[in-house]
Amino acid sequence: MFEDPSGRFLPDGKRFQLRQGPIDLIIEAFGAQDQIARAYENAQARFQTILINLAKELGYLRKDLRYSNGSPKDSVAQRMVEACNGHRDNFVTPMAAVAGAVADEILDTMIGSADLTKAYVNNGGDIAFYLSRGSKLNAGIVGSLELPKITATCEFLHDFSARGIATSGWRGRSYSLGIADSVTVLAKNAASADVAATLIANNVNVEHAEIVRTPACELNPDHDLKDRLVTRRVPKLERVLICKALDRGQTVAKSMLEAGLIEGSFLYLQEEFRTVGEIPGQTMSVK
Amino acid sequence: MSDAGTGKENGLIRCDACPVLCRIREGMTGACDRYGNFDGKLTRIDPVVVCQKLLDGEGDLVPFVGASETWDGSLISDAPTFLTGIGATTTYPDYKPAPYIVASEIDGVDMVTVVSEGVFSYCGVKVKIDTDAYIGPEPAAIRVDGEQIGHVTTAEYGSQMLAIGGVRHLTGGTKKEGTVTCNSMMRLCNKEAVQMTIDGGAEIIVQAGKPPIINGVQEERMRVGCGSATVGIFAPQWKEHVDEVIVVDDHITAVLSEHQAGQFIDMKPAGIRVRGRRSTLGRYFQVADHGAGWGGTDISDPLEIIEKIDPKIAWPGLRLLMVSTTGQDAAWYVLDEDLKPQKQGMPQPVQKVVDRIGENCEPALCTVMFMAGAGGSLRAGVTVNPVRLTRSVKDTLTKVTCGGAPVFVWPGGGITLLVDVTEMPDQSFGYVPTPALVAPIEFTLDRKLYEDIGGYSDRVRDLGEVVGELDNVRAVPWAGKH
Numbered sequence: 001m002f003e004d005p006s007g008r009f010l011p012d013g014k015r016f017q018l019r020q021g022p023i024d025l026i027i028e029a030f031g032a033q034d035q036i037a038r039a040y041e042n043a044q045a046r047f048q049t050i051l052i053n054l055a056k057e058l059g060y061l062r063k064d065l066r067y068s069n070g071s072p073k074d075s076v077a078q079r080m081v082e083a084c085n086g087h088r089d090n091f092v093t094p095m096a097a098v099a100g101a102v103a104d105e106i107l108d109t110m111i112g113s114a115d116l117t118k119a120y121v122n123n124g125g126d127i128a129f130y131l132s133r134g135s136k137l138n139a140g141i142v143g144s145l146e147l148p149k150i151t152a153t154c155e156f157l158h159d160f161s162a163r164g165i166a167t168s169g170w171r172g173r174s175y176s177l178g179i180a181d182s183v184t185v186l187a188k189n190a191a192s193a194d195v196a197a198t199l200i201a202n203n204v205n206v207e208h209a210e211i212v213r214t215p216a217c218e219l220n221p222d223h224d225l226k227d228r229l230v231t232r233r234v235p236k237l238e239r240v241l242i243c244k245a246l247d248r249g250q251t252v253a254k255s256m257l258e259a260g261l262i263e264g265s266f267l268y269l270q271e272e273f274r275t276v277g278e279i280p281g282q283t284m285s286v287k
Numbered sequence: 288m289s290d291a292g293t294g295k296e297n298g299l300i301r302c303d304a305c306p307v308l309c310r311i312r313e314g315m316t317g318a319c320d321r322y323g324n325f326d327g328k329l330t331r332i333d334p335v336v337v338c339q340k341l342l343d344g345e346g347d348l349v350p351f352v353g354a355s356e357t358w359d360g361s362l363i364s365d366a367p368t369f370l371t372g373i374g375a376t377t378t379y380p381d382y383k384p385a386p387y388i389v390a391s392e393i394d395g396v397d398m399v400t401v402v403s404e405g406v407f408s409y410c411g412v413k414v415k416i417d418t419d420a421y422i423g424p425e426p427a428a429i430r431v432d433g434e435q436i437g438h439v440t441t442a443e444y445g446s447q448m449l450a451i452g453g454v455r456h457l458t459g460g461t462k463k464e465g466t467v468t469c470n471s472m473m474r475l476c477n478k479e480a481v482q483m484t485i486d487g488g489a490e491i492i493v494q495a496g497k498p499p500i501i502n503g504v505q506e507e508r509m510r511v512g513c514g515s516a517t518v519g520i521f522a523p524q525w526k527e528h529v530d531e532v533i534v535v536d537d538h539i540t541a542v543l544s545e546h547q548a549g550q551f552i553d554m555k556p557a558g559i560r561v562r563g564r565r566s567t568l569g570r571y572f573q574v575a576d577h578g579a580g581w582g583g584t585d586i587s588d589p590l591e592i593i594e595k596i597d598p599k600i601a602w603p604g605l606r607l608l609m610v611s612t613t614g615q616d617a618a619w620y621v622l623d624e625d626l627k628p629q630k631q632g633m634p635q636p637v638q639k640v641v642d643r644i645g646e647n648c649e650p651a652l653c654t655v656m657f658m659a660g661a662g663g664s665l666r667a668g669v670t671v672n673p674v675r676l677t678r679s680v681k682d683t684l685t686k687v688t689c690g691g692a693p694v695f696v697w698p699g700g701g702i703t704l705l706v707d708v709t710e711m712p713d714q715s716f717g718y719v720p721t722p723a724l725v726a727p728i729e730f731t732l733d734r735k736l737y738e739d740i741g742g743y744s745d746r747v748r749d750l751g752e753v754v755g756e757l758d759n760v761r762a763v764p765w766a767g768k769h
Contacts, residue, residue: 001303002303002304002306003304003305021304021318051305055306058307173320220310220312221299221310221312222309236432
């Protein structure tokens with residue numbers, strides 16, 4: 001009945017793509033050829049049951065963690081719950097960490113099965129990566145999908161503790177309660193970055209008559225946000241409102257930083273930019 | 288692979304392509320964005336995988352959104368497949384060969400299509416709005432978010448015309464004016480609704496292919512013409528059945544028996560005088576204003592417009608039809624012994640003609656034409672000698688298209704084109720921060736000619752090869768009348 005998970009090399013012959021349902025992973029491993037091959041093989045094998053097992057836990061995973069009992073059996077689901085636990089003072093469902101958790105699981109499979117110098121798993125922009133001593137990862141951050149250019153770059157070295165990057169914003173695939181064009185978070189793993197980016201982006205917000213919001217369930221009847229209002233359109237805002245919205249998000253990001261839940265964050269709204277935390281090798285491109 | 292889902296519940300479709308088992312609402316996609324619910328059917332909308340499967344020789348046929356036929360593998364090599372410039376990106380500086388120069392065979396002739404997205408700093412949008420409602424004086428400024436993006440230009444038949452964009456609003460004014468102008472043009476070209484205000488005029492919402500909304504009122508139909516045009520068309524069809532027809536309009540109201548059209552068919556004078564200012568015989572200005580009443584005027588009772596009935600001319604039993612120029616409002620009166628119009632049921636032969644007026648009214652629409660010059664450095668991506676490309680276009684040896692849609696090329700210098708955005712695929716337009724609009728453009732010409740005009744023959748690649756390699760291909764049904 002279901003389409004099988006598929007795996008194939010991309011035309012460059014280096015990156016490997018694993019897909020099933022909403023999961024679309026681009027993975028890349030670095031090191032000796034035979035180790036890379038082993039890593040991809042194991043990743044693909046692990047991938048065969050990722051979605052089908054995760055889907056069995058959807059009932060639990062779509063619930064507000066504050067009111068949930070027990071814990072899930074599936075390992076990806078467990079990663080999601082663990083990443084969200086630090087945030088359960090407020091409304092949060094484990095779904096906020098799903099993309100990052102899948103990335104983390106596949107990455108751990110790769111590095112656990114092969115000897116690599118570097119590796120990453122990119123799940124639609126939510127990225128888990130591994131760095132050995134002496135290797136580095138350069139990341140480019142696109143502030144707004146409407147204006148696709150690299151707004152900032154950062155360079156990750158082994159001694160910086162971040163190993164996960166995630167981005168959230170109302171223009172992306174997932175729904176947001178806020179109006180940020182994008183919030184990118186660096187954290188100790190992708191699942192943690194994922195939930196943090198989601199929650200910070202939810203808090204980049206102001207009231208404005210022309211912001212269009214719709215109950216999430218009207219768009220997707222099974223959505224974990226239920227009847228909460230998700231952003232569908234944001235008009236051009238006056239600078240004072242942009243700053244107000246970013247201030248709110250920035251406050252939330254700062255408290256996450258202080259609680260050790262994130263390593264850093266970029267917040268972007270209509271060409272206004274904020275950063276939280278000390279991000280190494282960070283450059284901002286000229287607008 | 289599922290192509291039907293597992294069932295519907297209140298308009299929702301359950302997709303069974305993967306374990307998530309999304310329930311999808313009409314017009315939405317599932318969590319993967321690769322399956323959606325369109326017209327109540329579960330539809331795959333991910334052509335990348337389809338292309339791959341076809342080239343690898345595996346996989347089932349998959350219907351595309353909007354396509355009435357299933358994608359047949361041979362389409363890539365045999366049947367007409369056209370690679371548009373949408374998403375092609377552009378090469379910069381312009382003298383680098385365009386991103387895709389593809390060769391295919393059409394009707395046994397070897398053709399080359401040069402595909403690019405052009406960055407247009409010199410471009411605009413011409414809008415035709417099917418209405419006679421007053422939207423503002425010529426040449427009033429048109430504004431979005433307070434910034435001027437264009438002006439009202441000279442009106443045409445049954446239409447108000449707007450001239451929007453142009454290099455001066457894009458780059459000659461403030462940065463905000465430029466950005467708003469660019470963004471408004473992009474949205475109009477992408478067939479989105481754009482709200483604008485006109486200085487000294489109305490607030491309008493324009494959307495390509497949709498009825499205009501003027502001061503909150505959606506225009507329904509174009510009138511068949513003014514009152515005078517209406518009698519000019521239908522007079523002979525009424526002749527035996529009426530003694531007088533008054534066609535009520537907010538511009539020219541016509542009185543049939545007085546009008547040349549009525550005189551030509553020997554109608555007797557009826558003696559019914561309407562208010563307003565008489566222009567030529569049977570044609571009256573200022574009888575009514577535009578409004579929400581009868582036939583788009585501000586009249587609720589048509590008898591209001593009758594100033595007097597001359598007892599020396601009119602007669603008891605005189606049959607009077609009053610009708611609007613949209614055919615939507617009509618009333619039938621017969622004068623009684625005191626020459627007072629008494630409303631009665633309309634006879635069938637008269638009703639037929641009234642209905643025919645309505646039938647002749649087309650729906651009122653907005654038309655958005657993208658107008659741009661491709662005469663600059665963009666041509667250098669096609670050939671080392673740009674003027675030869677221009678000449679070949681002028682000689683109609685090279686066909687120019689935008690997103691595959693046919694364009695009109697203005698006579699005169701340069702390659703200045705005009706294209707109906709509704710003929711282009713959705714979301715064909717983007718922008719860059721200059722600000723400038725980004726739009727697809729393709730030049731198709733005979734391969735030999737391409738060499739003759741100095742084309743980059745070593746960059747020509749086979750269509751099938753290019754399509755197979757692309758990471759993200761969106762296939763749409765051919766818009767094509769060509």
